[in-house]
Amino acid sequence: MGVTFTVLVISKAGEARGERTFRVRLVRPNGKPVGDDAEFRALFQNEESGANFILRVGIQTTEMGLYWVEVYVDGEDEPLARTPFRLIYEPGVKTP
Secondary structure, three states, X not given: OEEEEEEEEEEEXXXXXXXXXXXXXXXXXXXXXXXXXXXXXXXXXXXXXXEEEEEEEEEEOOOOEXXXXXXXXXXXXXXXXXXXXXXXXXXXXXXX
């Protein structure tokens, strides 16, 4: 089954300065990553600086359940943010 969705990452500098590297990872219900991480860079020059990343995601899967979108910054091992989404199969429902 093909699944497509959009991820929006919004970041504000706050106290951070300089170039930052963001990684976005999609994690399966079994805890394993889906494909490669998407990587983006942003330059924060002052506390008002910000960055928006729009990522269009398309995956082929038969695994239903709770997926996670995780955002990492500057090579950290722990995500700065993560958000869940549940994939549910409904037989007979057609998508546009």
